[in-house]
Amino acid sequence: MSETFLPYCRPDLGPEEIDEVVETLRSGWLATGPRCKQFEERLREYVGASHAVAVSSCTAGMHLALAAAGIGPGDEVITTPLTFCSTVNVVIHRGATPVLADICLDDYNLDPAEVERRITPRTRALMPVHYGGQPCRMDELLEIARRHKLLVIEDAAHAVGARYRDRPVGSLGDVTVFSFYVTKNMTTGQGGMVTTEDGDLAAQVRLLSLHGMSHDAWRRYEALGSWYYEVTAPGFNFAMTDVQAALGLGQLSRLECFQELRARYAAEYHRLLGDLEDVILPSARPEVRHVWHLYPVRLRSERLTIGRAEFIEALRERGIGTSVHFIPIHYHPYYREGFGFRKGDYPRCEQVFEGLLSLPLYPLMSMDDVARVAEAVREIVGAHRR
Numbered sequence: 001m002s003e004t005f006l007p008y009c010r011p012d013l014g015p016e017e018i019d020e021v022v023e024t025l026r027s028g029w030l031a032t033g034p035r036c037k038q039f040e041e042r043l044r045e046y047v048g049a050s051h052a053v054a055v056s057s058c059t060a061g062m063h064l065a066l067a068a069a070g071i072g073p074g075d076e077v078i079t080t081p082l083t084f085c086s087t088v089n090v091v092i093h094r095g096a097t098p099v100l101a102d103i104c105l106d107d108y109n110l111d112p113a114e115v116e117r118r119i120t121p122r123t124r125a126l127m128p129v130h131y132g133g134q135p136c137r138m139d140e141l142l143e144i145a146r147r148h149k150l151l152v153i154e155d156a157a158h159a160v161g162a163r164y165r166d167r168p169v170g171s172l173g174d175v176t177v178f179s180f181y182v183t184k185n186m187t188t189g190q191g192g193m194v195t196t197e198d199g200d201l202a203a204q205v206r207l208l209s210l211h212g213m214s215h216d217a218w219r220r221y222e223a224l225g226s227w228y229y230e231v232t233a234p235g236f237n238f239a240m241t242d243v244q245a246a247l248g249l250g251q252l253s254r255l256e257c258f259q260e261l262r263a264r265y266a267a268e269y270h271r272l273l274g275d276l277e278d279v280i281l282p283s284a285r286p287e288v289r290h291v292w293h294l295y296p297v298r299l300r301s302e303r304l305t306i307g308r309a310e311f312i313e314a315l316r317e318r319g320i321g322t323s324v325h326f327i328p329i330h331y332h333p334y335y336r337e338g339f340g341f342r343k344g345d346y347p348r349c350e351q352v353f354e355g356l357l358s359l360p361l362y363p364l365m366s367m368d369d370v371a372r373v374a375e376a377v378r379e380i381v382g383a384h385r386r
């Protein structure tokens, strides 16, 4: 490798986060507490929601949302095959059945017509995933949900800060769940947030996130807190900690700067690679604010003598890390064997996946890094044209 390795992603942690974390450590309050409250309030305001509950991960938040909504055995939940496994795992952990619907070819998000085709009398909820930071076609999905009386739980792991028809993700569907995992647009190491307009549902998510203990149990170690609490449901240990929230407060204060850089780098990739006919670049629909969590490109295998795996290896040899988002759900043995999904069931997802890989895109990169990646892509493609 001639140049330093450019990883697929790296979190940008500055003095804001470090100061917030140190202050929290000094405060002695490490578990769920006042920092979580502050972070909830700030994120709630940022996305324009009525309620926010900080949780230990997006996965935990989706699990809690399904549990709070009473979704369980006998119920079906429709989502996309082009997602991370946890979107589907939480449905399975509830004893419900995941149902997959194919995606659109322009944004790789759920196709509302395909969703409608998969609805049965057992369908209870839709779980749209805002793939790569681009909001789904929410008007259509919400209209289908209203007509069939379904709950909409958005997996917004990629989409903090995104907007749909000028409305922030987090205040569109019934429940939205964000991820602050280390690769995401803002991070708390691990962490997530559930937002909703429904106060009862928020209260239930909060209760279940803290073992099912009555709502202010986290205050029980304070001077004015009470030792007494009641368990009203079999809950989970899924709440966020104050150390995570401290990181989140610092990151949230810088999020708009991060988004600006992401948008600039995405535009630069477009400019530098836009004329390449062998690669399909991602695009943003006009009615959305795309937050470019990912920059997924697709190799056109019919024009190239190199496959995706060799392409990834060739980039690695040039010191460039990549990733693949995602191996479709129905390609994994567990879901195939457990739910009867088969290759061939979701042709558009399969077509997109064939040459799919994500190029590095994150605020700690420089414009020179973007140029270096684009140059490497051009070189490899140029050397392997049919």
Ligand SMILES: Cc1ncc(COP(=O)(O)O)c(C=O)c1O
Residues within 6 Å of the ligand: 057, 058, 059, 060, 083, 084, 086, 087, 129, 155, 157, 158, 178, 179, 180, 181, 190, 191, 192
């Ligand atoms: C689409 C999607 N949903 C859910 C998750 C899970 O998020 P978390 O790691 O916060 O549980 C991820 C990735 O981490 C993801 O990419």
